[in-house]
Amino acid sequence: GKFYSHVIRSLKDIEPDLLVFYNYPKQIRASIYSTNMIESFNNVIKRKAKPKAEFPTEQSLDAFIGSQAMSYNDRYFNRIHKGFGQVQDTLESYFD
Template sequence: MIESFNNRLKRKTNPKTEFPTEQSLDTFIGVQAMDYNDRYFNRIHKGFWQVRDTLESYFD
């Protein structure tokens, strides 16, 4: 999941050679992270259903 986000971020930042300020870079990364979370929040990864009950019991 982390590698997927990193690849997405690299694709989005590749056309931009530089950001005018550090704050603009932080804002850009924040927006990308929020968009990624909105898209993939309900996605269940392969094999996760096998341990889902166990993980949920830890947090109940």
């Protein structure tokens, strides 16, 4: 208690946001708290930016990343991530 009281207080302050994924169905919890999709996208960006080595302006880098994000979204648009197909009706009811 007395050694880590500041840390414990901080965790209690953010607890509702920290564990919000428990409000969703069990089938999709792993997908929500996993960073696999983000890491995959980051690897795509790194692999495609490496040959370019340097961008002349920050705007050109922004445009490159934006075009890569749109391409990535188009490629996986119809993909249903693990568990989401099973609970689609439940998720839609959350947003009605």
